[in-house]
Amino acid sequence: MPHPKRAVAMCTIVLATSAVWEVPARAQDGEATRLFEEGVALREAGDSVGAIERLRRAHALDPGDRTAYNLAAALVDRGDFVEAQRLLRRVVARQRDLLVADAARELLASVDAQVASVQLRIASLQPTHALFVDGAATDPGAGAREISLDPGRHRLEVRDDRGVVLARTDVELREGERRAVVLHPVASARASSSAARADANGARERSATSPQEPASGGDDAWVWVGVGAGIAAAVAIGVAIAVLALGGQSGGTAQPSDLPPVIVRGRDG
Known part of the structure; x- marks a missing residue:
C-alpha cells in the first residue's frame, strides 16, 4: 500500500x-x-x-x-x-x-x-465522570468505546464534575496500532466526604435510639470497698464485745487461742 x-x-x-x-x-x-x-x-x-x-x-x-x-x-x-x-x-x-x-x-x-485507536473502558463509570483526551472533553460512552487517534503520544483522563482528575494514563501509539485501555477512577473527595457524613449521621442516629445504660467504672468499686470496710468494722466490734463478756464470766483474760477467728469480707478502705 x-x-x-x-x-x-x-x-x-x-x-x-x-x-x-x-x-x-x-x-x-x-x-x-x-x-x-x-x-x-x-x-x-x-x-x-x-x-x-x-x-x-x-x-x-x-x-x-x-x-x-x-x-x-x-x-x-x-x-x-x-x-x-x-x-x-x-x-x-x-x-x-x-x-x-x-x-x-x-x-x-x-x-x-x-489511524491508530484505543479501545477504552472506564471501570465503575459514574454520571459525574467526564472523559478528556489530550485535554479535550469527549463523551465517555457506556461500556467500552473505540477512540480513533493519530500516531504519537496521547493522554487519557477521567475527571469529576469539578475538574478533579480521578484517573490518568499516557499511551504511545504507532501507525495503525490498536490498544485496549482500562481506567480505574479513584473516589472523588466529594464522594468520600459524603460517605463520611453519612457514617457520622448513622452513628448519631444509632446513639439516639439506643437505651442509655447506667454509668459504671471506678466509682462503683469505691462504693463496694466502703461497704466491705463497714462490715469488717461491725464484725470486729462484735468480737470485742464477745471477748469482754467471756472474760468477765471466766474471771481471767482470754488467750489468743481462745478467741474465735475473725472473718473479714471485703477490701481495706
Whole structure:
C-alpha cells in the first residue's frame, strides 16, 4: 500500500489543476474562492501549515467536496489522519462529484491504515465522570468505546464534575496500532466526604435510639470497698464485745487461742 503522501500526490495530479480553476461552485462571494486558490497553491509549494489555514477558512465559507478533499490532503501531509479521515468519509458518502469521490476513496484507504485507536473502558463509570483526551472533553460512552487517534503520544483522563482528575494514563501509539485501555477512577473527595457524613449521621442516629445504660467504672468499686470496710468494722466490734463478756464470766483474760477467728469480707478502705 503506498504511503499516504505519495497517494495524495497522485490524487492531486488529478485534482490540482481542476481544483485551482474549478473553484467552489456555491461560494457566496469571492472570499471563499480566493482562500481556496491560495490554499491549493500553498500546499503545492510544500507549505502544509499555510494551506490548512486557508483551506479551513474556505471550507467554513463553502463546505464543498473539492474544498474538503484538498483540506484533507493538506492534513495528511501534516500527519493529522483522524481529521482527514472524517472529511474523506463525508466526501465518499455524498458522491456529489464522482471524480472527487474516487480520489477521496483512494486517499481514504491509505489514511485508514495509518489511524491508530484505543479501545477504552472506564471501570465503575459514574454520571459525574467526564472523559478528556489530550485535554479535550469527549463523551465517555457506556461500556467500552473505540477512540480513533493519530500516531504519537496521547493522554487519557477521567475527571469529576469539578475538574478533579480521578484517573490518568499516557499511551504511545504507532501507525495503525490498536490498544485496549482500562481506567480505574479513584473516589472523588466529594464522594468520600459524603460517605463520611453519612457514617457520622448513622452513628448519631444509632446513639439516639439506643437505651442509655447506667454509668459504671471506678466509682462503683469505691462504693463496694466502703461497704466491705463497714462490715469488717461491725464484725470486729462484735468480737470485742464477745471477748469482754467471756472474760468477765471466766474471771481471767482470754488467750489468743481462745478467741474465735475473725472473718473479714471485703477490701481495706
